[in-house]
Amino acid sequence: MKLASQQRAQEFFSRAVLFGAMFVALSLSSARAAELIVFERAGCEWCEAFNREIAPIYGKTDEGSRAPLRRVDAAQQLPPDLAFIEPERLTPLFVLIDRGREIGRIRGYPSEENFWGLLGVLLKKLDASETGGERAQLLEKTLYVND
Numbered sequence: 001m002k003l004a005s006q007q008r009a010q011e012f013f014s015r016a017v018l019f020g021a022m023f024v025a026l027s028l029s030s031a032r033a034a035e036l037i038v039f040e041r042a043g044c045e046w047c048e049a050f051n052r053e054i055a056p057i058y059g060k061t062d063e064g065s066r067a068p069l070r071r072v073d074a075a076q077q078l079p080p081d082l083a084f085i086e087p088e089r090l091t092p093l094f095v096l097i098d099r100g101r102e103i104g105r106i107r108g109y110p111s112e113e114n115f116w117g118l119l120g121v122l123l124k125k126l127d128a129s130e131t132g133g134e135r136a137q138l139l140e141k142t143l144y145v146n147d
Contacts, residue, residue, distance in 0.1 A: 034067040034103075034126055036119070037082065039074040039093040046109040047092045053112045063119055067096055067126070096122045103129060 040047040058064040094106040104122040
């Protein structure tokens, strides 16, 4: 009788630990699920402008906390975890992703002021998609930047 009780207690404890670990893993993955991928290329003057004006402070901003910057060399093969992104020749290309899906894009680097505004639109779209609302469908997938 005692042996059966100990086995049940051990089984309960094992399940509790497993569910606890799953909860922590899911919490951590959703907390940092969004990323801002920047496709850049050596010699790209607009990439250099972004690196000079935005990149040094990006990680210190609310936007940088919500969607950390991840750099990808456009001349190299896509990393396997980004295979769902359709690459373009234009650089820089900013792609906001969340949990393996694309939220939207900013093509080119318009200027410091315009970049923050366009990124704000993408983050609102991210918020709308997280709530499951249909507002996400009302926002355009791609934001174009005039040269």
